Amino acid sequence: xxxxxxxxxxxxxxxxxxxxxxxxxxxxxxxxxxxxxxxxxxxxxxxxxxxxxxxxxxxxxxxxxxxxxxxxxxxxxxxxxxxxxxxxxxxxxxxxxxxxxxxxxxxxxxxxxxxxxxxxxxxxxxxxxxxxxxxxxxxxxxxxxxxxxxxxxxxxxxxxxxxxxxxxxxxxxxxxxxxxxxxxxxxxxxxxxxxxxxxxxxxxxxxxxxxxxxxxxxxxxxxxxxxxxxxxxxxxxxxxxxxxxxxxxxxxxxxxxxxxxxxxxxxxxxxxxxxxxxxxxxxxxxxxxxxxxxxxxxxxxxxxxxxxxxxxxxxxxx
Amino acid sequence: xxxxxxxxxxxxxxxxxxxxxxxxxxxxxxxxxxxxxxxxxxxxxxxxxxxxxxxxxxxxxxxxxxxxxxxxxxxxxxxxxxxxxxxxxxxxxxxxxxxxxxxxxxxxxxxxxxxxxxxxxxxxxxxxxxxxxxxxxxxxxxxxxxxxxxxxxxxxxxxxxxxxxxxxxxxxxxxxxxxxxxxxxxxxxxxxxxxx
Numbered sequence: 179x180x181x182x183x184x185x186x187x188x189x190x191x192x193x194x195x196x197x198x199x200x201x202x203x204x205x206x207x208x209x210x211x212x213x214x215x216x217x218x219x220x221x222x223x224x225x226x227x228x229x230x231x232x233x234x235x236x237x238x239x240x241x242x243x244x245x246x247x248x249x250x251x252x253x254x255x256x257x258x259x260x261x262x263x264x265x266x267x268x269x270x271x272x273x274x275x276x277x278x279x280x281x282x283x284x285x286x287x288x289x290x291x292x293x294x295x296x297x298x299x300x301x302x303x304x305x306x307x308x309x310x311x312x313x314x315x316x317x318x319x320x321x322x323x324x325x326x327x328x329x330x331x332x333x334x335x336x337x338x339x340x341x342x343x344x345x346x347x348x349x350x351x352x353x354x355x356x357x358x359x360x361x362x363x364x365x366x367x368x369x370x371x372x373x374x375x376x377x378x379x380x381x382x383x384x385x386x387x388x389x390x391x392x393x394x395x396x397x398x399x400x401x402x403x404x405x406x407x408x409x410x411x412x413x414x415x416x417x418x419x420x421x422x423x424x425x426x427x428x429x430x431x432x433x434x435x436x437x438x439x440x441x442x443x444x445x446x447x448x449x450x451x452x453x454x455x456x457x458x459x460x461x462x463x464x465x466x467x468x469x470x471x472x473x474x475x476x477x478x479x480x481x482x483x484x485x486x487x488x489x490x491x492x493x494x495x496x
Numbered sequence: 497x498x499x500x501x502x503x504x505x506x507x508x509x510x511x512x513x514x515x516x517x518x519x520x521x522x523x524x525x526x527x528x529x530x531x532x533x534x535x536x537x538x539x540x541x542x543x544x545x546x547x548x549x550x551x552x553x554x555x556x557x558x559x560x561x562x563x564x565x566x567x568x569x570x571x572x573x574x575x576x577x578x579x580x581x582x583x584x585x586x587x588x589x590x591x592x593x594x595x596x597x598x599x600x601x602x603x604x605x606x607x608x609x610x611x612x613x614x615x616x617x618x619x620x621x622x623x624x625x626x627x628x629x630x631x632x633x634x635x636x637x638x639x640x641x642x643x644x645x646x647x648x649x650x651x652x653x654x655x656x657x658x659x660x661x662x663x664x665x666x667x668x669x670x671x672x673x674x675x676x677x678x679x680x681x682x683x684x685x686x687x688x689x690x691x692x
Binding site: 186210213214216220221222224225226227228231487490 | 574577578582583590591592593594623626627628629
């Protein structure tokens with residue numbers, strides 16, 4: 179645990195990606211998340227901190243767990259929440275993203291949580307609004323709160339992050355979770371190995387992030403402290419044929435008990451969801467004693483409370 | 497460095513209020529007052545307000561234990577998330593742990609803080625406790641009452657009453673925080689701006 183004597187620091191107006199944060203700021207969020215986690219264990223799971231603050235959840239791409247997680251976090255902080263999703267909105271009627279956002283801004287929200295299928299959408303909006311923007315996923319680019327909740331879960335269960343061997347397996351190229359996780363975990367001093375079909379590993383990944391690229395699952399899992407499985411992002415592959423068949427993928431890169439036994443004895447298994455049981459992970463592993471998948475969901479609320487708390491009520495910085 | 501410590505950068509020491517034996521005597525008196533007025537220690541719990549009240553709650557629990565020969569359960573509350581100026585007055589992102597390791601219903605709570613001033617901290621602490629359950633009653637014990645209340649809140653057990661000005665600050669320095677036990681009155685240096 180980071181029981182540092184120096185003052186915790188956080189100098190961000192928005193939360194857009196993990197590249198913008200330094201290790202100290204990430205640690206500030208994780209420390210706060212540990213405190214907010216306690217609120218979920220109280221008889222009354224609510225604090226009055228964001229009373230009178232308005233948070234808009236703008237989801238222009240389907241999402242269940244992230245949207246609900248943000249909503250629970252906002253309600254537990256007593257914020258007023260407004261939900262706006264693409265399926266029910268005027269985007270279907272041809273309104274541009276900027277027009278939608280400007281209209282929402284006229285209701286003076288303090289925080290705008292947004293998900294969009296275009297990489298960079300949150301950055302685009304953040305430059306043009308007064309509200310603090312939280313990126314809840316923009317295409318294959320970034321998903322910072324997922325990376326933060328993964329870090330918080332690992333730190334809670336393993337007691338540290340620095341020096342851990344962390345395997346991330348699956349569709350690395352199309353996964354904003356993988357991208358944000360690798361950046362965050364490297365900043366906190368973990369050793370990251372990635373594995374997946376060659377067609378799903380972005381070129382230059384090792385040079386850019388310091389992660390080790392493995393092309394065999396066993397190589398990545400052997401001796402690992404954490405094994406993080408990812409879903410194949412079929413919707414972002416643009417119809418390209420990146421692997422022969424689901425069955426073959428599952429045989430080569432699916433995590434079952436046999437492969438998992440190559441990891442450390444106390445290794446944990448993670449998955450950001452939604453899971454494809456029987457494809458990237460077998461039900462035995464997903465529901466097994468090593469799995470912390472549901473713990474990730476619980477920690478997600480605490481991490482999002484920490485982020486909202488840090489961004490609320492901050493004046494715009496020059 | 498706590499927020500109070502940093503605020504004290506512009507303060508000069510005005511006069512000592514109590515030394516180590518003085519603090520010990522006051523705490524002993526408060527402990528016996530609490531035991532007497534609460535009718536013993538049955539269903540009694542002590543809750544320290546972070547950070548100043550927590551060490552005092554520790555000491556009080558020991559003293560009460562010595563008098564009654566029975567341990568008194570202890571908890572602590574951090575009031576950051578309940579402050580009425582949480583978004584404006586937040587100097588930096590830090591929240592301490594809250595821990596109330598007992599069921600509050602039917603309990604007689606004695607809330608403990610070092611210095612009673614505006615009363616806003618106590619208001620926040622009452623709201624926090626309320627989120628954990630409904631105690632039978634809550635009473636307040638403070639080491640120092642320095643006046644200048646901004647809310648209708650009074651202490652049930654007061655160690656020392658000290659007349660102060662708004663530009664002064666009372667600091668309880670304790671061995672548990674790496675200092676010598678003493679209570680000191682500080683005053684804001686004249687050339688500096690106003691201080692809340």
